[in-house]
Amino acid sequence: MTSGSDLSRLRAVGPPSDELSNEPSDKQRFPLFVGQVLGGYRIEGKGGRGGFARVLRAQRLIDGEQVALKLLRYRHRGESRREAQLVREGEILSSLEHPRILRCLEMGRAGPWSFLVLPWVEGYPLSRVLGKGPLEPQLALDCAFQALEALEHVHRRGIVHLDVKPDNLLLDQKRRCFLFDFGLALTREHRLAERAAGGVKRIVGSSSYRAPEQETPGAVLSEKSDIYGFGVTLHRLLTAELPQERTPREDLASGLRALLSRCLDLDPQARPSARELRQALHELEAIFASGERANG
Numbered sequence: 001m002t003s004g005s006d007l008s009r010l011r012a013v014g015p016p017s018d019e020l021s022n023e024p025s026d027k028q029r030f031p032l033f034v035g036q037v038l039g040g041y042r043i044e045g046k047g048g049r050g051g052f053a054r055v056l057r058a059q060r061l062i063d064g065e066q067v068a069l070k071l072l073r074y075r076h077r078g079e080s081r082r083e084a085q086l087v088r089e090g091e092i093l094s095s096l097e098h099p100r101i102l103r104c105l106e107m108g109r110a111g112p113w114s115f116l117v118l119p120w121v122e123g124y125p126l127s128r129v130l131g132k133g134p135l136e137p138q139l140a141l142d143c144a145f146q147a148l149e150a151l152e153h154v155h156r157r158g159i160v161h162l163d164v165k166p167d168n169l170l171l172d173q174k175r176r177c178f179l180f181d182f183g184l185a186l187t188r189e190h191r192l193a194e195r196a197a198g199g200v201k202r203i204v205g206s207s208s209y210r211a212p213e214q215e216t217p218g219a220v221l222s223e224k225s226d227i228y229g230f231g232v233t234l235h236r237l238l239t240a241e242l243p244q245e246r247t248p249r250e251d252l253a254s255g256l257r258a259l260l261s262r263c264l265d266l267d268p269q270a271r272p273s274a275r276e277l278r279q280a281l282h283e284l285e286a287i288f289a290s291g292e293r294a295n296g
Helices: 004-009 080-095 137-156 188-196 223-239 254-263 274-283 285-290
Strands: 041-049 053-060 066-072 106-110 113-119 123-125 169-172 177-179
Touching: 041 066, 066 080, 080 106, 080 113, 137 169, 137 177, 137 223, 137 274, 223 254, 223 274, 254 274, 274 285
Parallel strands: none
Antiparallel strands: 041 053, 053 066, 066 113, 106 113, 123 169, 169 177
C-alpha cells in the first residue's frame, strides 16, 4: 500500500488564494469557489462527485488549458488513508498511456488541499442517460469496445480498476468513451502486499457492480473482478436494467446472453479476459448493429 511518506510526492504549490472558513455551513460543504486560484489553476466550475472526492473544472494559468482537478471532499480532507488513496490513483494514472484513459498530468498540493490534475473532457457519464432507457445498440457496442480496450491496457499493466460501472464511463460529444475514476484501483504490487497480509480486508466497489469476491474481505481480487462489473454494465447499457440474480434478460439475443452469463459467473476463472470478451463481442457485432433483441 502507499505509505504516508509517499504524500511528500505531492508537489507543494503554495496556499490557495481567498480560501473560505474551515468550518463551512451546511450549504457550503466544499470551501472552494469559482474564480479561486488553487496553485496554478483557476477554478471555473463544478464537475462530478464521488464517494470521497469531487472534480472541479479549472483553467491552467500558464497556458489557459482547460483541466479537471480531483480533490478530496471536505469531510475527508486530512484523512491519511484517503490522502494515500488519492496519491495511489495519481501514480496509477501517471503510468497509463491509452487514448481512452484520462492520464494524470500532475499531482499537487495547495495549502490543505491535495489534488490530481487530469484532462478536461466535455461529456457525461453513461449513467446519466440510462434513466431514460437503454442506449441504442450501436452506441452501446461502441462504448463497450472502447471500455474493453482501456481495460486490456490496464490489465496488461497488472492493474485492476475494481469499480467498472456506467458512472465511470464518460462519453464525449465525439462518441469517445473514457474509463475513469481509478480511486479504488490496485497495482499488482498492492495486491501481492495485501494478499501477503491476508487479503483486502474491506468490501470494495459499488454494490450492484462488484463481483462476489469483492464482497468477501480477504478474497483474492483480479482482472476477472473487472469483467464481472463490465458484464453488469453492458447489461444495463443494453436494457437500462440490472441483471436479476446474475441472469441476463430473456429478450436479449442468445449469443449475447451466453456471453453475459460468462461475465457474471461466480467463479472468477470461468469469466473471459478483456481481450477474449472483446473478440467475442466482435463476433456478435452484427446483432448489435441491426438492433435485434429477439433470441437468436
